[in-house]
Amino acid sequence: MKPSTIDEGIDEEKLPLLPTPGLRFERFWEMPCKFTFSMESVKSLLKQEMLGPDWIDPFAGKYSPANLQNDADLERESDFHMDGLEFLRLMNLDKRHFDGGIFDPPYSVEQALCSYKAKCEGTAGREEYHSRCKDELARLIKPGGKAICFGWTSAGLGVNRGFSLERIMLVCHGAAHYDTIVTVERKWNTQAEMW
Numbered sequence: 001m002k003p004s005t006i007d008e009g010i011d012e013e014k015l016p017l018l019p020t021p022g023l024r025f026e027r028f029w030e031m032p033c034k035f036t037f038s039m040e041s042v043k044s045l046l047k048q049e050m051l052g053p054d055w056i057d058p059f060a061g062k063y064s065p066a067n068l069q070n071d072a073d074l075e076r077e078s079d080f081h082m083d084g085l086e087f088l089r090l091m092n093l094d095k096r097h098f099d100g101g102i103f104d105p106p107y108s109v110e111q112a113l114c115s116y117k118a119k120c121e122g123t124a125g126r127e128e129y130h131s132r133c134k135d136e137l138a139r140l141i142k143p144g145g146k147a148i149c150f151g152w153t154s155a156g157l158g159v160n161r162g163f164s165l166e167r168i169m170l171v172c173h174g175a176a177h178y179d180t181i182v183t184v185e186r187k188w189n190t191q192a193e194m195w
């Protein structure tokens with residue numbers, strides 16, 4: 001009989017990066033909403049995690065609690081109405097720094113086209129675009145500050161941008177929808193902390 005690979009033992013050295021000790025993990029059930037922050041579980045998380053007065057949100061939508069908000073849609077009451085990536089680049093040119101950043105863009109091209117007033121054929125839903133935004137957002141957050149990201153993956157800003165994962169929240173919307181995945185990460189204070 002062919003031995004099962006699980007019988008061959010696990011090489012601990014080959015295990016992927018372990019999560020931060022004490023990672024908080026939770027799951028709620030809620031109806032989906034295109035305005036993510038109107039969900040009770042999300043409102044509660046933001047209230048607990050948004051410490052410090054200075055928060056930036058490049059895709060603010062309708063219910064962002066950040067004090068500096070941008071949204072491409074002119075109907076939103078944000079401070080800026082720019083493309084999210086251009087807005088983040090501008091803030092970096094101004095050498096601004098924040099206690100935290102929120103990242104809640106359209107999660108896919110289809111969502112950008114169907115649920116929001118799309119710009120540039122829904123580019124804001126592309127993974128490559130998200131990645132560029134994350135590079136900019138990571139620079140804008142003070143050491144010790146937080147990033148709260150929303151989407152369909154738990155990647156967040158990630159280790160390579162200097163962040164460690166503190167909390168994951170899944171919001172399940174039933175079998176016909178993807179969960180909303182929320183990550184809370186903290187930026188390391190020093191390079192040494194990274195390793």
Ligand SMILES: C[S@@+](CC[C@H](N)C(=O)[O-])C[C@H]1O[C@@H](n2cnc3c(N)ncnc32)[C@H](O)[C@@H]1O
Nearest residue numbers: 035036037059061062063072073083084116124
């Ligand atoms: C997931 S929603 C954010 C919802 C928000 N967190 C809330 O709860 O109210 C994504 C937002 O990105 C905006 N958006 C779409 N394309 C954009 C772009 N290229 N630049 C900036 N904002 C964009 C949409 O208008 C929408 O409000």
